[in-house]
Amino acid sequence: MQWSTGWYGSSGFDRLPRGGRPVPGLETAWTINWPARQVRAAGSGPLALAVVGDCGADDQQIQQGLKLVRAKDWRALTRWPGSYLTIARRGEALAVIGDLAGQYPVCWRTDSAGTWWSTSVAVLAALDGAPVDPTALAAHLALGQPDVLGQWSLFRSVSRVPTGHLLLITPQGACIVRYEPVEYEPVNLRDAAPTVRAALSEAVGVRCDGRPVSADLAGLDSTTLACLAAQRGPVTAVTFADARLRDDDLLYAVRTAATVPNLSHHTAPGSSETVYYAGLEDISALPVTDAPNAYVVTASIKKAVLDTAVGHHPEGVHLTGAAGDAVLSAPSAYLADLLREHQYRRAWQHAQAHARLRHTSALTLLRRARPAARTDLAGAWRQAAAELRRPPRPWVPQAERPVAWTPLLATADWMSPDVRDRLASALEVAAELATAPARLMAWSDRQDLARVGADTTGWRQIALAGHDIEVAAPFLDNEVIRACLAVPADQRGTPGRYKPLLGEAFAPTGVLPDFILTRVTKGGFNALAYAGLREHAPVLRDLLGPSSRLAAAGLVTEAPVAAMLQRAATGQPTAQGALHLAVAAEVWLRQLETAPARWEVNSHVATA
Structure with a gap:
């Protein structure tokens, strides 16, 4: 696995990333399994810059990027072609900037000695064996939107940087700073x-x-x-x-x-x-x-x-x-934004055209869009929390449910009441902190x-x-x-x-x-999905059955999952996306039990 990590602190650190190579100019930052050509740097000491990954800037541009670091123009450092991680030091401040799509995620954990950051959340959890956070994993399964719980990561004691933000570490501590607009100025x-x-x-x-x-x-x-x-x-x-x-x-x-x-x-x-x-x-x-x-x-x-x-x-x-x-492209959910902005004529015209493609009626599409047009993100999360506190819903395809800012997936209905209640409480807290765009589609x-x-x-x-x-x-x-x-x-x-x-x-x-x-x-x-569901049903029943790690945490319950697998076996419509999420999470939890060691003891305790 390719990953990067670094330490910021006034005292020594007792671990080193196994197989880590120091980043030039940044003596307490390392890359692991990255080829040298994809790790480039300029400067050293109080002014340094490094990029890790596919970055289209040439060496001269990276050298000139030090001026951007000095000016704290963090967003400009993300505008070179490619996809990459940026590490920038200006005096006592260290900025770690991932990409807009989360291919280079950034997470961190802080204690009294300092802050570790990394592009791997599991690696930071492995520092002391921090367990998976069941509420965060419930959000991953039930909501499918990575930023709903903000800085919560999948592991306890480890925080994540939401998309469009960077991690800024100073002697006062670590915080996140938004560098990307919530919405872009529209362009024809x-x-x-x-x-x-x-x-x-x-x-x-x-x-x-x-x-x-x-x-x-x-x-x-x-x-x-x-x-x-x-x-x-x-x-x-x-x-x-x-x-x-x-x-x-x-x-x-x-x-x-x-x-x-x-x-x-x-x-x-x-x-x-x-x-x-x-x-x-x-x-x-x-x-x-x-x-x-x-x-x-x-x-x-x-x-x-x-x-x-x-x-x-x-x-x-x-x-x-x-x-x-x-x-x-964009799904027809944008009809909710047109309704919100009172563009009724345009909404009706688009609904008619979408309806013809989907063999339904324009009124049906507009009725599905109307609830989302009448609320904002925070309100939608409060509504989702209220729904989680009610009994699970009968399953219907997601495409037939009302448009939502954050749809509840079928996996939400497979969880135990206790997990649903904890997730509802987390959504209510998130709603109090939400800073969201005006348009559903921008989110x-x-x-x-x-x-x-x-x-x-x-x-x-x-x-x-x-x-x-x-x-x-x-x-x-x-x-x-x-x-x-x-x-x-x-x-x-x-x-x-x-x-x-x-x-x-x-x-x-x-x-x-x-x-x-x-x-x-x-x-x-779809044909290969249903073929796989039929042919590998015994394996899936075993994965998500009584020995399931998800089941032990209340993240799935046996009866609704078994019913969904039975639907698939008989060729009936199935919550494929929900099953994919559950299977992937179960495989991951089992793999964590045998994950290789990522750290080794630092025999020469250093200072930042």
Whole structure:
């Protein structure tokens, strides 16, 4: 696992990160398992700066970044292309800045001697064996939005930095400071298109640094990345193809590879093992991730793709279109914002168009949106708390429930009354502290990205451990996020065009073939999800049954989970997302019991 850590204190520290390499100029900061080319620094002593990860700044720009550190212009340090961690020291102040999507999360813990910070929450918990916080894990399972409980992490005694904030440590202690606006100044889609194009091109370019490049070649998002990379050199393009999917990803991939120079296309064929939940009977074969990770559910499918990529270029970088949906489009939940702002005519027009696509009525969509339009984030959390204190709801698909700022997932209904009550109390406290944007979509967009970013970080760990290949998700880069989310959700999600922002950005360039820009279909994995639920039901019943760690903590109860698995076995609609979350959390809890040691005794106690 790749991680970074550091110490700030006036007295010595008694631990060192196992295998840690000191960061140049920052004598009490270390990186673990990061290649030297991805750790760069300038300055030393009272003025120092380091970046860890895929940072597009050259050495001169990093040196000039010391002026930004001196001016405490923290946000400017996050505006280089790529995705990376920033560590900056100015006098007695130390700023640790993650990215906007949580691929470089920052957490910390403080005692009387000083403060440890890290990009790994589990590593900081391991300093003294701090246990998992069941209320925080309940929030992870029931709410699916990483920032709801603010600074609460999944472990007791360890705090986390919410997205859009940085960690600032001074002799007075550690605190979080917001560096990113709660909402962006809106930019018209057409005006934003050149900025989106430039940001995405630079994001891909940062990864094309001489390493062999491979890429998913499937939907519109991954195809865009593959074509951008092909402008810079050869790309091994991989399409997962399984007859059970019945989509047209392979058809478009073959046609794209025949049209775009430098794309060498290969197929990763499906098999009886490439289904959801395969391989979970032996979780010791899965790398330990820092948090519950959704990709353990689809590990066999991802392995098939990476096996194909590595077979043609080992030790390279693999581009994925993860988060493309989150930044390039928007769900119809934005209707709530239109209603809130009294844009009734526009809301009605959009509702009619969405209704035609979903074979429902415009009134149905507007009725679903109206409750969220009549409250704010704090009010929504109080409503969720009240619902948690009532008996669990009968299950209906999430798409049929009212739009909500923070939807309660089916997993909330599987928890014991005591856990539901504790989570409700935590939500009420969070509501008192909430500082939220005026628009629902400004909140939910950021939370979607944070969730995808955390999962992608786990996938990166899995890919490095199993294939020695780095996974890169350019749509999660800071500047790509900023450029895309500045476009209002009702323009990104307008029902008349499929991902109009991407089309507007690349239509005049020739980077993408015209038949790709006019594509309106999208592949899905439902068939493989249901196949996995049926074929691996015994394993899932064992994972979430009487011996379940989640069950021991009251985070799931046996009867509703068994009923949901029975629904899946008979092919009925199922709370797939909730099951994925529960299985990933159960696997993670079991892995923590055998996680490798991350610290060693410091035989030479040092001072900061």
